[in-house]
Amino acid sequence: MKLSKLLLALGLGVAIASGPAAARDLKLASGVLPTHTNHTGYEAFAKALKEQAPDMNVRILPLSFLNSTQTYAGIRDGVVDLGFVLAPLLPSDLPEAQLPINLAMLGSSGFAMAGAMTEYLMTCQECQAEKLKMNHVYLGSVAAGPYWILSTKKITTLDDIKGKKLRSGAAPWGRWASDMGAVAMSITPNEIFEAMSQGTLDGGMLPASELTNLRLIDLVKHVTTGAPGGTYHGMEILNVNRNTWRALSEPQRRAVVDAAAMGSAVVTLRFLGDVERNLAEARKKGIQIHEAAPDLVARSKAFAAADIARVAASAEKDYGIKNAPAKAQRFRDLVAKWEKLIPPGIDKAEPKVLADILHKEIYSKIDVKTYGM
Structure with a gap:
């Protein structure tokens, strides 16, 4: 039984967005405790979305509703409208995403890796196809500090x-x-x-x-x-149920996209500060x-x-990824690009500084008429 049917049978189901009215009340499964760094990003996302689209509300559902492994199915089945996905735990469903995730040792900056990962997944045709197949619309990744x-x-x-x-x-x-x-x-x-x-x-x-x-x-x-x-940059901070996404108007989609940039920026800064x-x-x-x-x-x-070299070879052998060496090189190039975009004194920067960089380089280029549709 799918997760949505199970929760409906228990009286815990939530409405799948089937029109403008339902889409204005978005239910977000955090998959983490309220004390977790990611939760601060969801609060920032909700606030930014409300400022840009006053008719839209975000209800953040706690860990007790869906945990980090259940959220993926919850988004897919429409139990919730959006939420957190741990892609490394889903290699069979998201094989293309595993290639850049497995290049973790390239990373030294959480901001650079989050930017590179988000840009890679949003512009990788095969990555997009596997997410849409699972009824997910991808809106960004975040990365933690060094391991x-x-x-x-x-x-x-x-x-x-x-x-x-x-x-x-x-x-x-x-x-x-x-x-x-x-x-x-x-x-x-x-x-x-x-x-x-x-x-x-x-x-x-x-x-x-x-x-x-x-x-x-x-x-x-x-x-x-x-x-x-x-x-660790396999944390997909904001995936949206595709039915919900399609039910939103174009201005509402744009508001969600722009708010996603702010949510990601807040999480990045919180991770940086949390280390010290x-x-x-x-x-x-x-x-x-x-x-x-x-x-x-x-x-x-x-x-x-x-x-x-091991990652590229494994991607081809274990996941059937075509042109894996070229894709690995593309991700390496994106990491180098984003390392150059790190602002001076990033640990003391305002969230808007990082959000503006993410928006300029990635989010502003999303065509909400076609993306995820």
Whole structure:
């Protein structure tokens, strides 16, 4: 039974937008706790949308309604109008998206990677086709800060990491962990706390922002910076049910698109600030902050350099992606482009500065008459 039918049977169904009146009240499934960084982006999106289209309202539904794995089906089936999608968890449905996601080790700036990922997916014909097939209209990605090791045990050297069980949020860090001699475990963000508290995990490869986002600050004893590196940019911050999208008027679609740029900018800035805030809070809690040892750093750099060719080969072999090397190169070029677009003092920039860059380079070029239709 589809998720929409199940919820309707339980009396929890929500109306699929079938006309202008229904489309004005948009139900958004966050898939995360209200304390999560992404939630601030949804609040900013709702506010920006209201300012541009006063007749449109956004109701943000909490994690208890749909979790991060259920939201994808919820959007597809019209249970909600829009929401958050963790694309790395959906390789069979979104094979084209896995190629740029798997190039995570190219990343050092969350803003650059979010911009590159959004531009890539919005202008990739095959990527668009697989999303529309699943009744989704894609409106942007965000990226977290650099990935470090958050653990209950000290892990700074190659000897330390051998045999350790570490949560991996996507394939690149799974490959990295295996190459380092660790055991990669793939579980959702909302399961990490319990797994670490029960000793099923020794730690996770995560950005420092997750210390508070996922309450890991109550469990983690050590943070190791400088490894594994890379950024997580497979977070599709705003996907819209295609039926809802089609039911909106062109001005309403334009308002949603423009508000999406602001939501993404707010999340980016929050992730940047969260790194420093979390490290400061961690020190107050007595958590030890370490730098990765030279042997772990050197091994990590060698892995990252060799990983690009592996990603392209895997995309062709495992997912049937055509012209994978050329697509990998295109994404690399977009990363280089967006790194040049990073404004000076980005961590202290106003959200509008980043939103304007995203709008100029990406969102203003969306033709709402045809996009997603």
